[in-house]
Amino acid sequence: MAKLLDKQRYKCALGAMQTVQAIDRAIPILHSGPGCAQKLSDSIGSSGYFSPNIFPCTSINEKDVVFGGVKKLDTTIENALKVIDADLFVVLTGCIPEIVGDDTGEVVSRYQEDGKPVVYASTAGFKGNNYKGHEQVIDAIIDQFLEKSEEKEKGLVNIWADVPYQDLFWLGNIKELEKLIAEIGLTPNTIFGYKNGIDNIRKIPKAEFNLLVSPWVSLTNVKKMERKLGIPYLHYPTLPIGAYETSKFLRTVGEFAGVDKDKVEAVINEHENYYYYLIERYADLFLETRVMAKQFSVVADAQYALGITKFLVNDLGLFPAKQFVVDDTPKQYRDKIKEEFENLNYGIKAEVSFETDGYKIHNEIREHDYHGYPLILGSYYEKEVTGELDGHYLNISWPVQDKVVLDDFYVGYTGGIRLIEDIYSVAVQRFN
Amino acid sequence: MAEKKYSGVRESKPGRVNDLGDNSKTIEEDFKKGCLKRADRSFAQGLQCQQINSMAALMSLEDAVFVSHSPQGCVGCTIMAVDMYRVGQAHRGIKNIKNPRIIVTNLDQKSVVFGGEQKLKQSVKKAVDRYNPKLIFIYASCASGIIGDDIDAIAGELQEEYEDAIIVPIHCEGFKSKICASGFDAAFLSINKYILKGEKQPKEKGLVNLFAPTTVSYADQLEMERMLELIGVRVNYIPFYSSLEKIRQIPRAEASTSICKVFADEFMKTLWEDYEIPYSHTVMPIGIRNTDKWYRGIAKVLGKEKEVEEIIAKEHERIEPLVKKIRDRLEGKRVFICGGTGRSFAAAALIDDFGMKLVGLETPTYDDDAQVDIEYLNGIHKDFVVDVANMQPFEQVNLVNKLKPDAFIGIPEWTARFGIPTTHVLDGKRPTMGYDGLLYLGNKIADQLENPGFNKKLSKHVKLPYKESWYEEDAFKYIV
Numbered sequence: 060m061a062k063l064l065d066k067q068r069y070k071c072a073l074g075a076m077q078t079v080q081a082i083d084r085a086i087p088i089l090h091s092g093p094g095c096a097q098k099l100s101d102s103i104g105s106s107g108y109f110s111p112n113i114f115p116c117t118s119i120n121e122k123d124v125v126f127g128g129v130k131k132l133d134t135t136i137e138n139a140l141k142v143i144d145a146d147l148f149v150v151l152t153g154c155i156p157e158i159v160g161d162d163t164g165e166v167v168s169r170y171q172e173d174g175k176p177v178v179y180a181s182t183a184g185f186k187g188n189n190y191k192g193h194e195q196v197i198d199a200i201i202d203q204f205l206e207k208s209e210e211k212e213k214g215l216v217n218i219w220a221d222v223p224y225q226d227l228f229w230l231g232n233i234k235e236l237e238k239l240i241a242e243i244g245l246t247p248n249t250i251f252g253y254k255n256g257i258d259n260i261r262k263i264p265k266a267e268f269n270l271l272v273s274p275w276v277s278l279t280n281v282k283k284m285e286r287k288l289g290i291p292y293l294h295y296p297t298l299p300i301g302a303y304e305t306s307k308f309l310r311t312v313g314e315f316a317g318v319d320k321d322k323v324e325a326v327i328n329e330h331e332n333y334y335y336y337l338i339e340r341y342a343d344l345f346l347e348t349r350v351m352a353k354q355f356s357v358v359a360d361a362q363y364a365l366g367i368t369k370f371l372v373n374d375l376g377l378f379p380a381k382q383f384v385v386d387d388t389p390k391q392y393r394d395k396i397k398e399e400f401e402n403l404n405y406g407i408k409a410e411v412s413f414e415t416d417g418y419k420i421h422n423e424i425r426e427h428d429y430h431g432y433p434l435i436l437g438s439y440y441e442k443e444v445t446g447e448l449d450g451h452y453l454n455i456s457w458p459v460q461d462k463v464v465l466d467d468f469y470v471g472y473t474g475g476i477r478l479i480e481d482i483y484s485v486a487v488q489r490f491n
Numbered sequence: 492m493a494e495k496k497y498s499g500v501r502e503s504k505p506g507r508v509n510d511l512g513d514n515s516k517t518i519e520e521d522f523k524k525g526c527l528k529r530a531d532r533s534f535a536q537g538l539q540c541q542q543i544n545s546m547a548a549l550m551s552l553e554d555a556v557f558v559s560h561s562p563q564g565c566v567g568c569t570i571m572a573v574d575m576y577r578v579g580q581a582h583r584g585i586k587n588i589k590n591p592r593i594i595v596t597n598l599d600q601k602s603v604v605f606g607g608e609q610k611l612k613q614s615v616k617k618a619v620d621r622y623n624p625k626l627i628f629i630y631a632s633c634a635s636g637i638i639g640d641d642i643d644a645i646a647g648e649l650q651e652e653y654e655d656a657i658i659v660p661i662h663c664e665g666f667k668s669k670i671c672a673s674g675f676d677a678a679f680l681s682i683n684k685y686i687l688k689g690e691k692q693p694k695e696k697g698l699v700n701l702f703a704p705t706t707v708s709y710a711d712q713l714e715m716e717r718m719l720e721l722i723g724v725r726v727n728y729i730p731f732y733s734s735l736e737k738i739r740q741i742p743r744a745e746a747s748t749s750i751c752k753v754f755a756d757e758f759m760k761t762l763w764e765d766y767e768i769p770y771s772h773t774v775m776p777i778g779i780r781n782t783d784k785w786y787r788g789i790a791k792v793l794g795k796e797k798e799v800e801e802i803i804a805k806e807h808e809r810i811e812p813l814v815k816k817i818r819d820r821l822e823g824k825r826v827f828i829c830g831g832t833g834r835s836f837a838a839a840a841l842i843d844d845f846g847m848k849l850v851g852l853e854t855p856t857y858d859d860d861a862q863v864d865i866e867y868l869n870g871i872h873k874d875f876v877v878d879v880a881n882m883q884p885f886e887q888v889n890l891v892n893k894l895k896p897d898a899f900i901g902i903p904e905w906t907a908r909f910g911i912p913t914t915h916v917l918d919g920k921r922p923t924m925g926y927d928g929l930l931y932l933g934n935k936i937a938d939q940l941e942n943p944g945f946n947k948k949l950s951k952h953v954k955l956p957y958k959e960s961w962y963e964e965d966a967f968k969y970i971v
Contacts, residue, residue, distance in 0.1 A: 061599035063614045064563060065621070066590070071564025086956070092633040092665040094540020098568040108956050110904060112882050116537040119666050124637060131533075138534030138969060142885055144958045154562055154634040155666060158603055184562030185598050185634055418621055439573065443590050458570040 066417025066440045068360075068385040068457060069225060072182035073153050074099045074189030075196045080109050081223030081230075083256030084146040088139055088177075090132045090163055091153025093118035099189075101224060101459070115139040119155045129161050136170060136177060146257040147204075149196060150179040157183035171203065176257070178203040190276055190360075190386055193222045197280040200250075200260060207288045208264035214245045216316070217266040217290070219277045221298075221362045223251050227459050231468025232298075236272060239471055242326045243309060243318050264288045270312060272298060272470075274361035274399070275392035296399055298366030301374040301475030302334045303404075330472040337476055344483060345375065351451055351486045352431030353378045358420060358441050359456035360386035363469075364411070365399055367436055367455070370475055372403045377434070379409035380427055383420050385438075385456070388413055424448070432489070434482065451485045497757055499662060499677040501670040507858040509669050511879035512886065512967035515852070515869055518877050522862050534969040538881045540665035543568050544674030545630055547705040548754075550591045551576045553734040554625040556618035559595045560611050560642060561632030566595045575705060578920055579732050582709035592622050598634050607640050615649050619656060625735045627653075628681075629660040636664035646685075657735070659685040669881060670856050672753040672832065675704065679758035682730075682738060689765050692742045699724045699789065700747040700768070702755035703731045706919040714925035715750060715776070718786060721802050722795045742766045748789040750924070751775055751833040752860060774864070775833040776924045777916055777932070778841030779807070779814065806926045814844055817933035820941065822846035827891055829853035829901030830917065836864040838900045838916045843871055845933060850894045851876040853887055853901070878966070888955055889966035898940050910950030912943035 073095055076087040086109050089096055093116070100111035115138075117123070117131045132150070139148060152163050167179035180199035182192040197219075218236050223229040230252050237247035248266060250259045269281045269292040281292040293315045299308035306327045313323035338345075355377055357364045364384045371377040382400060393413055401408040414420055421444040424435065433450040435441050439460040445452035454461035455469075468474045501507060510530040511518070521527050542565060550557060550572035559566045573590055580588045594617060596602075596610040611629065618627050629642055642660040650658045663677040683689070701715060716726045727733075727740050741747075747762055747770040749755045759770035771788035774781045783803055790799035824847045828838045835854040842849060849872040854861065857879045865877070876894065878886055884905045891899065891906050899906040903913030914936045922928035 061563075061597045063597050063610060063617065064566075064595045065617065066593070067563060067566055067595055069563070070567045071562050073564055074567065089537060092540060093538040093669060094543050094568075094665045094671070095564070096537030097539050098543065098566075099564055100567075101570075108953070112537055112884055112902075112904075113956055114537050116535060118535055118538050118669065119633075120669060121667055124666055134533040135535070142534065142957055142961045144956055154632075155637060158634065158637045184564040185600055185603050187599075188563055418617075439570065440590060443588065446588070458573070460570065460574050 062415060064415055068415060068417070068438060069387070070099050070189045071184030072187045072189060072192030072195065073151055073184055074225070075180065075182050075192030076111065076114065076151055077101075077189070077224035078193045078196045078222060079149045079151070081251040082147065082260070083252070083254055084108065085256065086139075086143060086145040086148055087114050088136055088148055088150045089114055089116040089153060090128065090135075090150060090156050090161065091116060091119065092155050093120075095153050109145075113143075115143065124155060124159055127159060127161055128156055129166055132156075132161065132163065132166050136166065140170075140175060146176060147260070148175075148177045149199065150177060151182045151192075151196075152179075153182070154184045157181065157186070188387060189225055190222055193225075194277060194279055197277060198283060201280065201283055201287060204260065205264055205288060210265060211267055212246070212262070212265045213267070214316070215262065215266040216240055216245050216247055217263055217269045218247050218249045219269060219271045219273070219281060221273050221276050221360065225360070225457050226362070227455065227457070227462065227464050228468045228470075231464070231466040232470040232474070234466065235468045235471045235474060239305070239309065240270070240312065243313050243323050245312075245316055245318070264290070266290055268293055268315070271295065274365055274396050275388055276362070278392070296365070296395065297369055298362045298470055300366045300370040300469050300471075300478060302331050302472055303373045304366070304369050305471050305475070306331065334472045334476065348483070348486055350432060350489045352429040352433050354380040354429040354431070355434035355436065356380045356382060356424060356427075357455075358383040358385060358435065358437030360384065361388050361396055363436075363456055365396065366469070367478070368400060368409050369403065370478065372407055372409070374475060375479070379403070379407065380429055380433070381423060382409050382411045383437075384411060384413045385415055385420070387415050451482070451489070453481055453485055497676070497680070497761070499673060499680045500668045501673045501676065501856065502668055504858060507856055508879060509856055509881065510970050511857055511877070512970055513877060514874055515865055515877050516874045518857065519862065519865050519869055522857070527857065530970050532883070532969050533971050536883055536885060538669060539671040541668050541671050541674030541677060542630060542632060542663040542665050544671045545661050545663035545678045546674075547572055547575075548675050548678045549628055549730055550593075551579055551705075551732045552626060552730060556592045556594060556622050556624045556627050557630065558611070558614045558618060558627060559593065559630045559632065560598070560607060560614075560635045560640065561595060561630070562598045562634055563595055565632050566593055569593050572705070575919060579709060582920075583732060592618070592624070594618055598632075598638075603634065603638055606638060607635055608645055611640065611642065611645055612649065615653070615658065619653050624656050627656050627658045629658065631660070631662050631664050633665045636666070657686055671881070672855075675754050676757045679755060679761070683758070683761055683765065686735070686738055687742055690742065691766055694745055695743045696745060697723055697725050698727055698740070698744045699793070700741055700744040700762070701726045701728050702747065702749040702758070703728060704751045704754040705731065706917055707731065707750050707924070708918060708920050708922060710922040711750070711924040711928060714922065714927050718925055719789070722790055722793065722798050724789075724793070742768070744768055746770060746789065746792045748772075748785075748792070752836070753832045774840070775837040777834070777837035778844050778929060779810075779926075780843065781837050781840045782925055782929065810926050810930060813930050814933065817930075817937050818845050820937040823848065824897040824940065825850045825894075826898045826900060827851040827853075827894060827896040827906070829887060829899075832856060832861070834916050835901070836861070839864070839868050841916065841929075842900070844929070845936075847898070848872055849875045850896050851878070851890050853878040853880055855879070855881045885957060885961065886966045888957065889962055889964065892962050893966075900936075905955060907946040908950055908953050908955050910943065910947045912940045912946055914939040
């Protein structure tokens with residue numbers, strides 16, 4: 060049974076509307092109750108072109124509950140195709156049509172038979188959270204839009220990362236991953252972000268492999284693509300932040316793709332030189348900032364909890380207190396992720412808790428002795444508890460109210476530097 | 492008097508329509524003749540649902556826990572309430588700023604089949620164990636409504652078990668109404684039923700209930716309280732940043748009024764019927780005309796007509812020269828307005844203070860209340876287009892593109908992309924209301940409209956997401 064949630068860290072499966080809007084010129088059509096789009100929207104940037112109030116919606120009323128909303132869905136899709144200028148329409152279902160039993164798939168299949176770019180994903184709120192919804196949307200695209208390609212493009216790699224908008228830094232992260240992959244001589248292909256739309260979706264089957272950079276999100280998608288489209292995959296479970304992990308990441312990808320070792324090492328060398336040039340200039344700051352405890356906790360989804368823990372331990376020399384993974388990671392992935400938390404340099408192991416209950420998390424943070432003012436990286440909810448403890452707080456996970464991010468990122472060498480800037484900008488504001 | 496009990500669903504009121512578009516004069520005539528038809532849209536964009544309003548209305552109450560009996564997505568909007576609550580505390584000088592306590596029962600596939608009663612019971616138990624609150628609000632959702640969970644019966648059972656907290660179930664299922672303000676009514680119906688319970692109390696001279704929705708800033712609260720204190724009133728400000736004690740004071744008031752046209756308007760009727768508290772229901776006090784009207788309304792109920800006229804005369808003397816300065820900057824500009832029921836009409840009245848002309852008005856519902864405003868507006872602005880719509884940006888951009896106004900007041904996202912200067916009358920954190928609010932707001936509007944640079948640049952680089960052919964069509968084509 061799904062647990063009740065006190066201080067919730069994610070949205071429902073219909074939150075996948077944000078996955079759709081991260082695809083350039085793709086728009087969700089919601090077959091749902093009237094308020095769903097607004098409830099699931101954030102103030103952390105729309106797609107620009109589309110925003111939740113633009114999304115066509117059937118806004119199911121009492122009559123539709125009784126008699127079914129299929130007819131309304133039909134006119135909404137039909138007219139959306141006439142009014143909205145988009146490349147791909149993704150019909151998403153909310154709770155009501157799935158409880159009353161509307162056959163959404165049947166309505167959508169009629170448009171598909173006419174060659175219209177419409178797909179459908181089942182995303183009822185009661186079926187799971189927006190991590191699941193995200194996977195459902197990608198599955199829908201694979202199943203309803205793509206076909207196996209015999210022709211492969213040399214060096215083409217599809218990159219998959221965590222959930223757009225749920226991840227505040229999704230745009231910057233994906234762009235930086237693309238850049239790094241391109242530097243070692245491969246051709247990145249992603250379907251999310253600037254100018255990454257339907258053409259990139261069409262390119263997916265031609266890739267030599269899928270690169271998944273996430274502890275667990277989209278693992279089912281890349282497996283499906285392996286089965287259905289014959290694309291092998293490389294699963295890199297840690298979001299590489301900072302020099303240590305990013306170099307390891309590039310070596311792993313390079314080896315998997317058969318890239319010349321010297322080429323990879325040359326790229327790594329150049330990045331590490333500049334990275335340590337920056338670090339050296341501020342080494343005093345890191346060595347001498349006594350107001351910040353050496354211990355920290357991250358309260359975030361698996362990718363940031365793991366990625367940031369590795370970075371702060373392996374690169375910055377901080378020490379992990381308990382870490383909290385709040386994305387309701389499916390049980391089958393937890394042991395693997397736990398192993399990663401226990402695989403830190405110098406035999407350091409971080410205790411990790413897969414916990415969705417904010418009340419319990421806050422009590423644990425309160426009760427732990429950080430030996431100084433703690434560093435807490437988490438959601439907006441952690442602002443209150445960090446305030447109580449006079450700690451240092453950075454809003455890095457959903458919900459976000461404390462940070463504006465246009466295309467900032469934490470991934471890679473540069474991302475590590477950005478995270479250091481953010482953390483120490485908080486620390487230096489303390490004058491006592 | 493013995494009418495049918497109000498259900499909380501705004502559509503239940505005869506003559507009220509949500510889907511309509513026409514010229515303001517025609518609408519006025521049609522409404523008089525009783526021939527506005529209740530339509531629907533065969534194509535529409537997302538709305539706001541009433542559950543959002545039920546939540547927002549109460550989430551700043553002290554010592555309360557909010558239990559959403561729903562799947563996990565329905566509390567997606569509450570981060571807005573978290574922000575408003577935190578800002579409100581900061582403005583009120585509270586040092587240790589708290590988050591509201593929000594629990595979602597997380598209805599899942601099993602609950603859909605077997606019911607969500609157990610989950611709700613566990614959530615309420617957790618609410619009591621963890622926070623020991625005085626109030627527990629239970630919000631119904633689309634899913635809980637359709638699967639048929641009887642939240643009233645469950646709340647009744649839980650109430651016997653937990654005597655120290657008052658448990659208040661609220662029927663705010665999203666699909667029941669297209670008018671999100673219904674959610675306010677649902678919240679107040681439950682407050683009456685479960686907290687006030689029809690028990691009359693002795694009246695306190697000078698005590699007035701002032702009902703305020705989520706979007707009223709602390710600065711506006713202070714201005715309203717200042718004005719009311721001038722006519723000898725002690726304000727019971729609810730439900731924002733208030734408490735169980737303040738709610739319990741409601742029946743002791745000598746009179747009631749509200750800051751918004753669609754907030755507590757139905758509840759004030761109930762307060763008259765159940766507790767004999769007279770009330771004033773007028774307009775939102777934005778701009779000179781509306782502020783006067785609002786002020787006179789409550790003064791009349793209290794028998795302070797003479798006093799209020801003296802104060803109004805003095806206030807006018809004080810602010811009119813200052814308003815003229817703003818008017819010099821804004822006069823003659825043609826304006827399109829989009830807003831909620833209260834603010835859209837208030838903005839339409841406000842622009843007359845500044846000598847601006849109304850060319851289009853988008854408002855969520857039309858009823859006899861709206862008719863009063865439209866008659867007044869038709870008297871000053873020849874004629875203009877009225878789009879009765881909850882959002883529907885596709886209709887808005889179609890109209891704005893044809894009307895080419897000089898300025899736009901409301902949610903700016905779409906009109907800004909035409910390069911048209913945009914501004915607003917809604918600010919939940921800064922002043923907009925009363926005589927002082929008018930000056931702050933007016934100067935801000937003038938500053939914003941005099942520099943359209945951002946919007947102009949934006950329009951050169953972006954395109955709205957509609958096909959060119961849509962702009963040639965009748966904006967109201969899909970209202971059927």
